[in-house]
Amino acid sequence: MKFDRRSFLAAAATSLAAPAAFAQSAAPKEKFTVILDWFVNPDHAPLFAARYSGAFDRAGLDVVLVPPTDPDLPPRLLAAGKADAALSYQTQLYLLVDQGLPLRRTGTLIDKPLNTLTALGRSGITKLADLKGRKIGYSVAGVEEALIGTMLRHAGLGLSDVTLVNVNFELVTALMSNEVDAVIGTYRTYEDIQLAQAGLRPVIFLPEDYGVPPSDELILLSNTSGLANPALPKFLAALKQGANYLAQHPDEMLARFLKDNPNLNDKLDIASWKALPGSFAQDPAHLDAARYTTYRDFMVREKLIKTSLPLEDYAVQIKV
Incomplete structure (x- = not known):
């Protein structure tokens, strides 16, 4: 697949x-x-x-x-x-x-x-605070970094508490290969479904639930x-x-x-x-x-x- x-x-x-x-x-x-x-x-x-x-x-x-x-x-x-x-x-x-x-x-x-921040169940990440010390993959510089930063602030963290990795749109591959622990830019109507269908139990965080204005x-x-x-x-x-x-x-x-x-x-x-x-x-x-x-x-x-x-x-x- x-x-x-x-x-x-x-x-x-x-x-x-x-x-x-x-x-x-x-x-x-x-x-x-x-x-x-x-x-x-x-x-x-x-x-x-x-x-x-x-x-x-x-x-x-x-x-x-x-x-x-x-x-x-x-x-x-x-x-x-x-x-x-x-x-x-x-x-x-x-x-x-x-x-x-x-x-x-x-x-x-x-x-x-539709955008989400997604981790896999096997990562042990169940809440945003669990991202401390982890790697987060993204594709679009600027906006997605701001989204991550806003969401992390709601968990008492900042960008300095994580490592950002530009995975150049290879979001699911980077997540499945353990290159990163979470990614931003997956869609709740597409990549998150892919992960669920593969039995990988996606853990999904919605940006609008963590301070990002809906768009x-x-x-x-x-x-x-x-x-x-x-x-x-x-x-x-x-x-x-x-x-x-x-x-x-x-x-x-x-x-x-x-x-x-x-x-x-x-x-x-x-x-x-x-x-x-x-x-x-x-x-x-x-x-x-x-x-x-x-x-x-x-x-x-x-x-x-x-x-x-x-x-x-x-x-x-x-x-x-």
Whole structure:
């Protein structure tokens, strides 16, 4: 069994062609390109449901989903004008804007935090205080270090009490091989399920239970130059229809998804699909302003961004 997300990229790159029934249409459609955050996986279910239910067709859109060759690329490709939208994370949004990239959050795919700090049962770790003197693996410098530090403070510890190890997205491999004692960046709907299915008894700590403000896990970014693109509200409206159809017909949508992505027809991805309902935004255009300003203030306190910009410099609500 393969345990790391990166290993799926090559296979996923060939899985995105629209089914023939959707590729053919009597009327020309407007192309709308979305760069995914990672390889195709159940997190993207509303996008596929919007395709399968005909919502994109009814909106007159030819939506092209593109998996990146590197998960760091989507926002930068969007900033360079290579797509109409890209998927990313609220936790990264502030860093991107702070770096001067012309990006705004214009939609939300998953409006619940999925991130976890995870250890294995065999480690003897049962509470955060048990991490003292241990190694913690991470993938994204800056934000994840701040998350670990915030969580540790709630247990009376600090970053000096642990050793941080950059495992470069190989979170599960590093954990299983005992390279580290815990990792941050696993998803409660994916890697934590992998570990449980392997009989490794994951011990899961939720950042929002230890002082980290909740955030939208997966968001839609647009280039500032594309905020007035008339296809954007059409896309968001169709995505809402897809999310609603998915909620009503999860098994039908799963069958279509697995037919188009046979490389994902396995116990893990099916379990992940079934764990995700309730996490998808039912109104992707809706902006929770308080959530975005609260997380901005957290980023400022942690000295991850230099300036506390107004909300509209990070996120906007598109009228649909």
